[in-house]
Amino acid sequence: MTTKITDMRTAISAHVHDGDCVVIEGFTACICFAAAHEIIRQGRRELTLCRMTPDLVYEQMIAAGCARKLVFSYLGNPGVGSLHCVRRAVERGVPRALELEEYSHFGMVGRYMAGAARLPFFPVRSYSGTDQPKVNPRIKFVPNPYDGVASEFTHVDSVAVVPPLNPDVAILHAQRADAAGNTQMWGLLGTQKEVAFAAERVIVVVEEIVDSAVIRSDPNRTVFPGLLVDVLVQQPYGAHPSYAQGYYDRDNQFYLQWDAISRDEDATQAWLRDWVHGVDDWEAYLLKLESERPDIWERLAPGEALAQPVNYGAYAQA
Amino acid sequence: MIDYTAAELMIACAARALVGKRVVFVGVGLPNIACNLARRTVAPELQLVYESGVFGARPARLPLSIGDPALVSGATAAVSMPEMFMHYLQGGRIEAAFLGAAQIDRFGNMNTTVVGDYARPHVRLPGSGGACDIAYHAGKVFVIMRLKKRAFVGRLDFRTSAGYLDGRPQQRAEMGLPGGGPQLVVTDKAVFDFESVSGEMRLRSLHPGVTQETVQAQAGWRLRVATDLCVTEAPTAQELSIMREQSQTVLS
Numbered sequence: 001m002t003t004k005i006t007d008m009r010t011a012i013s014a015h016v017h018d019g020d021c022v023v024i025e026g027f028t029a030c031i032c033f034a035a036a037h038e039i040i041r042q043g044r045r046e047l048t049l050c051r052m053t054p055d056l057v058y059e060q061m062i063a064a065g066c067a068r069k070l071v072f073s074y075l076g077n078p079g080v081g082s083l084h085c086v087r088r089a090v091e092r093g094v095p096r097a098l099e100l101e102e103y104s105h106f107g108m109v110g111r112y113m114a115g116a117a118r119l120p121f122f123p124v125r126s127y128s129g130t131d132q133p134k135v136n137p138r139i140k141f142v143p144n145p146y147d148g149v150a151s152e153f154t155h156v157d158s159v160a161v162v163p164p165l166n167p168d169v170a171i172l173h174a175q176r177a178d179a180a181g182n183t184q185m186w187g188l189l190g191t192q193k194e195v196a197f198a199a200e201r202v203i204v205v206v207e208e209i210v211d212s213a214v215i216r217s218d219p220n221r222t223v224f225p226g227l228l229v230d231v232l233v234q235q236p237y238g239a240h241p242s243y244a245q246g247y248y249d250r251d252n253q254f255y256l257q258w259d260a261i262s263r264d265e266d267a268t269q270a271w272l273r274d275w276v277h278g279v280d281d282w283e284a285y286l287l288k289l290e291s292e293r294p295d296i297w298e299r300l301a302p303g304e305a306l307a308q309p310v311n312y313g314a315y316a317q318a
Numbered sequence: 319m320i321d322y323t324a325a326e327l328m329i330a331c332a333a334r335a336l337v338g339k340r341v342v343f344v345g346v347g348l349p350n351i352a353c354n355l356a357r358r359t360v361a362p363e364l365q366l367v368y369e370s371g372v373f374g375a376r377p378a379r380l381p382l383s384i385g386d387p388a389l390v391s392g393a394t395a396a397v398s399m400p401e402m403f404m405h406y407l408q409g410g411r412i413e414a415a416f417l418g419a420a421q422i423d424r425f426g427n428m429n430t431t432v433v434g435d436y437a438r439p440h441v442r443l444p445g446s447g448g449a450c451d452i453a454y455h456a457g458k459v460f461v462i463m464r465l466k467k468r469a470f471v472g473r474l475d476f477r478t479s480a481g482y483l484d485g486r487p488q489q490r491a492e493m494g495l496p497g498g499g500p501q502l503v504v505t506d507k508a509v510f511d512f513e514s515v516s517g518e519m520r521l522r523s524l525h526p527g528v529t530q531e532t533v534q535a536q537a538g539w540r541l542r543v544a545t546d547l548c549v550t551e552a553p554t555a556q557e558l559s560i561m562r563e564q565s566q567t568v569l570s
Binding site (some may be wrong): 127 | 319346355369370371372381382383385386387392393396397398399400403404407408431436437438440441443444445447448450451454455476477478480483489490491493494495496538544559
């Protein structure tokens with residue numbers, strides 16, 4: 001029986017191609033920086049990158065020249081300020097011009113929902129009276145076919161709709177999965193599930209690969225089944241400087257330091273040389289990180305906060 | 319009388335606005351502190367909701383971002399973004415929300431997208447995030463921002479989030495926006511509310527020591543002034559004590 005388990009280099013090499021529409025999601029949490037770095041190292045080009053907030057993950061890929069287009073809803077360094085690399089690309093075409101397709105958070109959620117559910121569009125009550133539709137013609141308005149037979153909550157003549165988003169490849173970080181790729185998450189779920197269902201190819205990256213009995217002991221925690229998953233990579237700390245709930249904290253110090261680095265193009269390129277191009281793989285990145293900050297994992301280790309276990313019940317034949 | 323900073327006065331004003339509220343959408347920074355203060359004073363049932371997917375957050379530390387893991391641990395519910403936006407926000411459960419903006423106009427419409435032309439912006443701002451959706455649906459929106467002429471503009475460079483649109487009576491309702499729109503703009507010099515028919519911003523109270531002329535000088539249009547213009551009530555000793563317990567570097 002073939003296994004889905006592979007290493008990051010093989011996963012990226014096999015499933016991420018030039019020109020692909022790529023989604024590395026995770027709303028602040030579970031963002032697979034390990035995959036992003038490997039994509040940069042393998043020299044992928046002309047990508048359409050989609051995320052609600054590009055975060056530093058797409059900052060780094062855009063600065064590395066991987067992207068021709070960004071589909072998004074918020075260009076902030078969460079909690080810190082601007083995404084200077086994205087701004088440089090948009091305002092000055094450095095390192096190269098970047099096409100933008102802009103929504104709101106709800107619009108991006110709607111796109112993933114339509115993609116996951118194979119709908120031609122998804123209605124979101126938003127955008128009326130704003131300028132978003134003027135600069136993004138993919139946000140359209142359709143008449144309410146039930147107008148006149150409305151409930152008290154939904155008397156609208158027309159509603160905004162957004163098109164489906166079906167990525168060529170999605171890379172989703174999670175706490176754990178079994179060898180078949182049945183994936184479990186806890187914490188901020190973001191849109192990991194919807195993206196997994198919407199994507200043509202799915203790479204799952206986890207902190208731990210567990211026995212299937214562990215997964216099957218808590219079926220409510222499964223976000224999507226291995227049915228959707230093409231390959232599975234175990235990459236501990238693979239989300240750094242983002243985080244995996246319960247495993248390690250967000251590296252806020254890194255996010256703050258990035259602000260200073262990213263303001264300067266030369267400093268940004270130097271950082272990429274040192275930390276991405278100049279290391280062989282994520283293990284080497286972690287070693288470098290640990291050598292500069294020996295107490296990093298101690299500082300980022302959360303305390304313990306276990307959930308109360310539940311009894312699903314064992315229903316055997318009487 | 320106890321000394322307080324402009325930020326502390328803004329926090330106190332924002333907290334008082336939440337009287338009796340049960341569900342508020344929170345961002346980071348001052349709104350966080352204001353919501354925690356409100357929960358300890360005027361809104362004991364207040365549930366903090368973060369658009370990242372947390373309902374009833376009880377973080378043990380002040381979050382740096384809306385996706386901070388501390389928001390999840392000990393919260394009432396951690397939900398997906400589709401659930402948050404469809405059922406909580408669009409479903410009309412969010413009674414109050416805080417927004418900030420780079421630019422605001424006389425009808426409370428806000429710009430967080432670009433300064434200059436969209437195609438070739440002078441400054442590319444973050445964009446909507448949840449703001450456009452929140453401005454659409456939240457029961458009441460409270461704006462917190464510094465009063466500056468480049469922010470309080472006669473005309474927005476880009477309308478990201480809808481306030482009272484063009485100032486026509488009932489325009490929000492006509493266009494199908496279910497949320498109540500902006501109620502207050504809390505700044506470091508004054509507090510503004512909105513005239514009920516046209517939705518035009520109106521100077522409500524001046525912070526202690528601030529003159530009307532100073533405020534008008536920082537606005538890009540001739541401000542409407544409430545007939546009963548008053549002085550903003552300073553933060554009380556109790557409010558300050560609660561605020562100062564929580565904050566570290568945020569209050570500056």
